[in-house]
Amino acid sequence: MAQERLAAIAGIHEYPLRVAPGVSSMQIKAESMKRALDDAGLDWGDVDGLYDALDGEGGGGLGLAAYLGIKPRLLDTTQVGGSSYEFHASHALRDIAAGRCNVAVTTYGSTAASMRVPIGTGGMGRGGASWQQNMESPYGGTLISNYAMVAHRHMHEYGTTTEQLAQISVATRKHAMRNPEAVKAMTDLQFVKVDEITVEDVLESRVIADPLHLLECCMISDGGGAAVFVSPEIARDIKKKPVWIIGAGEATKYRENGGDITTSAGAQSAPAAFGQAGVTPDEIDIAMIYDSFSITVAVMLEDLGFCAKGEVGRFIEDGHLAFDQPGLTLNTDGGGLSSNHPGMRGLFLLLESVRQLRGESTSQVDGASLAVAHGNGGLLGGTHTGGTVILAAD
Amino acid sequence: MANRPQPSFPEPDTQHFWDGCKAGELRYQTDPDGNVVFYPRGHSTVTGDRELSWNVSSGLGTVYTYSVVRQNRMPGFQELGAYAVAYIDLDEGFRMMSTIVGVDDPTQDIHIGQRVQVEFEEQSGDDSYPIPVFRPV
Numbered sequence: 168m169a170q171e172r173l174a175a176i177a178g179i180h181e182y183p184l185r186v187a188p189g190v191s192s193m194q195i196k197a198e199s200m201k202r203a204l205d206d207a208g209l210d211w212g213d214v215d216g217l218y219d220a221l222d223g224e225g226g227g228g229l230g231l232a233a234y235l236g237i238k239p240r241l242l243d244t245t246q247v248g249g250s251s252y253e254f255h256a257s258h259a260l261r262d263i264a265a266g267r268c269n270v271a272v273t274t275y276g277s278t279a280a281s282m283r284v285p286i287g288t289g290g291m292g293r294g295g296a297s298w299q300q301n302m303e304s305p306y307g308g309t310l311i312s313n314y315a316m317v318a319h320r321h322m323h324e325y326g327t328t329t330e331q332l333a334q335i336s337v338a339t340r341k342h343a344m345r346n347p348e349a350v351k352a353m354t355d356l357q358f359v360k361v362d363e364i365t366v367e368d369v370l371e372s373r374v375i376a377d378p379l380h381l382l383e384c385c386m387i388s389d390g391g392g393a394a395v396f397v398s399p400e401i402a403r404d405i406k407k408k409p410v411w412i413i414g415a416g417e418a419t420k421y422r423e424n425g426g427d428i429t430t431s432a433g434a435q436s437a438p439a440a441f442g443q444a445g446v447t448p449d450e451i452d453i454a455m456i457y458d459s460f461s462i463t464v465a466v467m468l469e470d471l472g473f474c475a476k477g478e479v480g481r482f483i484e485d486g487h488l489a490f491d492q493p494g495l496t497l498n499t500d501g502g503g504l505s506s507n508h509p510g511m512r513g514l515f516l517l518l519e520s521v522r523q524l525r526g527e528s529t530s531q532v533d534g535a536s537l538a539v540a541h542g543n544g545g546l547l548g549g550t551h552t553g554g555t556v557i558l559a560a561d
Numbered sequence: 562m563a564n565r566p567q568p569s570f571p572e573p574d575t576q577h578f579w580d581g582c583k584a585g586e587l588r589y590q591t592d593p594d595g596n597v598v599f600y601p602r603g604h605s606t607v608t609g610d611r612e613l614s615w616n617v618s619s620g621l622g623t624v625y626t627y628s629v630v631r632q633n634r635m636p637g638f639q640e641l642g643a644y645a646v647a648y649i650d651l652d653e654g655f656r657m658m659s660t661i662v663g664v665d666d667p668t669q670d671i672h673i674g675q676r677v678q679v680e681f682e683e684q685s686g687d688d689s690y691p692i693p694v695f696r697p698v
Binding site for chain 2: 304
């Protein structure tokens with residue numbers, strides 16, 4: 168089946184610093200937008216569509232356009248956690264194909280590290296009264312404990328081991344050590360060891376929430392970035408080769424009576440995305456999967472269709488993941504585990520996919536032509552979203 | 562006397578559940594077709610029907626999964642040491658988040674499939690709501 172070429176990513180920027188004191192989130196967003204437009208060879212005044220995940224001081228649908236000084240004809244403030252940017256790419260494909268805009272941007276900025284935000288271990292909110300808060304806040308669950316409960320159940324049902332999950336951290340760190348920005352990130356964030364790691368290193372790192380160890384958890388950094396989505400007509404004249412958005416899927420999942428916690432929203436969003444793209448998982452070269460924790464990647468490898476449910480342990484042992492191994496390659500920028508996680512990593516999944524499909528990655532896979540970016544927003548094991556985007560080289 | 566975060570009110574969906582905790586009852590809802598509705602809500606999540614009945618659970622269930630939290634920076638939990646967060650599948654067919662008490666070492670003494678029984682943990686403060694927690698049986 169001929170893939171449709173309805174919208175492309177024309178420009179990208181990843182804010183290079185992971186510790187950026189004295190800079191606001193809004194400044195990161197604006198600078199990233201400018202640099203992403205420069206990357207595409209487009210101008211500030213060309214932007215006619217704005218997607219935003221409601222991050223940044225005084226941002227969102229009302230504040231961001233005013234801050235930037237643009238008057239887009241399309242505004243979309245989809246906020247579904249860390250997968251918001253996969254949803255933005257999905258919506259951009261829809262909106263550009265419908266002629267609603269021609270040059271759209273999504274931006275991200277966060278100063279989570281400088282502000283000392285304890286994202287994973289801060290305890291779940293004690294905000295206003297809500298039906299869900301009232302049922303869960305007495306128990307001291309943390310963000311991590313939700314993911315850890317998925318890991319325990321996965322181990323119980325399928326015999327998955329910490330040694331297998333640790334391979335995800337090992338492969339990701341290998342990629343990070345080849346990425347100067349990731350090395351600087353780990354250095355600036357004062358990682359104990361800025362070097363490649365072994366399975367033993369992961370097992371010997373302290374347990375944060377059983378069964379997850381420190382080296383199975385993503386960092387908390389500052390950071391941000393931007394992506395520029397364009398129509399096929401604009402894509403013909405940009406500076407670099409466009410990367411085509413050829414399929415997208417969205418889904419949500421939550422705690423259900425009798426539900427299977429080891430299956431994520433990705434099991435719903437991925438078939439939709441692959442179906443639209445007209446490709447199958449075994450054709451994918453690069454998997455950019457939201458690695459909030461090792462278990463997130465493990466579950467997504469199954470839900471995206473790279474192996475059957477319960478078989479990810481064997482899939483990992485068969486020697487995939489690293490860029491210099493055969494088969495599927497994972498998170499070549501160093502991931503949230505070892506390069507960049509300011510809270511909502513979804514944007515970086517798109518950015519590294521684009522770099523791979525342009526041939527610009529620091530862990531480049533020769534001839535990479537198809538990538539999948541899969542974001543998970545919210546809490547795996549609890550209420551979460553899955554956004555899957557299939558990207559193709561020009 | 563424990564000091565866990567209390568539910569906040571007004572919150573119409575969960576008020577009756579928490580009143581039940583004061584009465585020593587673990588309450589859950591069913592819709593006219595017999596579908597179990599939990600967490601408490603004003604509508605059936607299967608049919609949208611708003612005519613729900615309240616029932617009292619036996620409080621017996623099974624550990625579906627759990628984690629032992631070693632690090633929580635939130636006040637009240639920071640000093641607790643390792644404690645369990647779990648999903649419990651009650652015998653009547655609903656799943657709730659809770660904790661498991663009455664074990665010497667939560668990292669060793671809890672396992673998936675373990676049978677547990679609810680109890681209502683009294684909380685400090687006047688007129689506070691007891692919190693439903695689970696103990697192995």
